[in-house]
Amino acid sequence: MIENLDLLNPLIDPFVLFNKWFAEASKKEINDPNAMNLSTISDDLKPSSRMVLLKQHNEEGFVFYTNINSKKGKSIYNNPNVSLNFHWKSLLRQVRIEGIVCEVSSKEADEYYNTRHKESKIGAWASNQSDELKERKDLEVNIDFYRNKFHDDTIKRPPHWTGFRVKPKLIEFWQDMSFRLHDRLEFTKVNKQWVSRKLYP
Numbered sequence: 001m002i003e004n005l006d007l008l009n010p011l012i013d014p015f016v017l018f019n020k021w022f023a024e025a026s027k028k029e030i031n032d033p034n035a036m037n038l039s040t041i042s043d044d045l046k047p048s049s050r051m052v053l054l055k056q057h058n059e060e061g062f063v064f065y066t067n068i069n070s071k072k073g074k075s076i077y078n079n080p081n082v083s084l085n086f087h088w089k090s091l092l093r094q095v096r097i098e099g100i101v102c103e104v105s106s107k108e109a110d111e112y113y114n115t116r117h118k119e120s121k122i123g124a125w126a127s128n129q130s131d132e133l134k135e136r137k138d139l140e141v142n143i144d145f146y147r148n149k150f151h152d153d154t155i156k157r158p159p160h161w162t163g164f165r166v167k168p169k170l171i172e173f174w175q176d177m178s179f180r181l182h183d184r185l186e187f188t189k190v191n192k193q194w195v196s197r198k199l200y201p
Contacts, residue, residue: 002092004175008185010196014171015059017185018095021173022057025088037085038064040075048075054086055112061165062097063104065112067129069160076101076164084166092176097168104163113157121155122146177201 008017025033034054041047050072056063062084066073076082084097103109113121126142133139171194172186184199 002090004092004177004183007183008173008175008198010185010198014173014187014194014196017173018057018171021088021091021093021095022086025086025091025093028090029088030090033088035086036062036064037087038072039083039085040072041079041081042071042075043078048072055163061099061167063108063163063165065109065161065163067124067127067158067161070129072130082166094174096170096172096174097166098170099166099168101164101166104165106162109162110157112163113161118155121157122150124161125150125155125158172199 022033032053035051036054037049038052039047039049048071052064052066052072054062055065068074068077080101082099082101084095084099086095088094113124116124122143125146126139128142169189170186172184175183177183180201182201184201185196186199187194187196189195
């Protein structure tokens with residue numbers, strides 16, 4: 001069993017620490033080390049959470065892709081304040097992020113979309129994400145329609161499908177310690193600089 005023994009250094013750059021933890025998770029987690037919980041707020045101020053996949057990250061933010069007509073897409077346009085949470089169970093670690101979300105450029109979205117498998121590209125066209133699906137065959141009919149439509153053509157990115165970048169204002173690193181006396185290190189953005197502080201468990 002992994003045990004975290006070394007306390008986090010508050011002088012470290014948060015992105016250096018994230019990159020280190022993410023690299024370790026990529027080796028240790030069995031499935032989807034890039035899975036993260038995305039929480040949004042609806043227009044009636046109700047929170048909603050779901051798992052999405054991190055596709056890119058750097059000091060500019062954390063990028064994921066989705067259908068903008070989905071529940072999360074609509075919530076994002078209504079309120080750009082979101083939170084992310086990575087939980088790497090095998091490492092007994094979490095990273096919590098709060099920030100503002102914005103669309104990636106069309107060029108960036110096109111470049112990522114073009115790396116996807118053909119069936120995933122068709123799925124982006126065929127799925128009316130978050131709408132009611134009365135029968136599975138209705139989705140299958142849509143998939144067959146777009147398979148035929150794009151049989152010999154390049155499958156372009158749908159206008160309703162793009163990427164979002166979460167620009168962090170707060171990043172908290174949490175690691176399990178003995179007797180639930182966990183180690184927590186929080187970074188907040190103040191005047192374009194990261195300020196750190198330790199938190200009680």
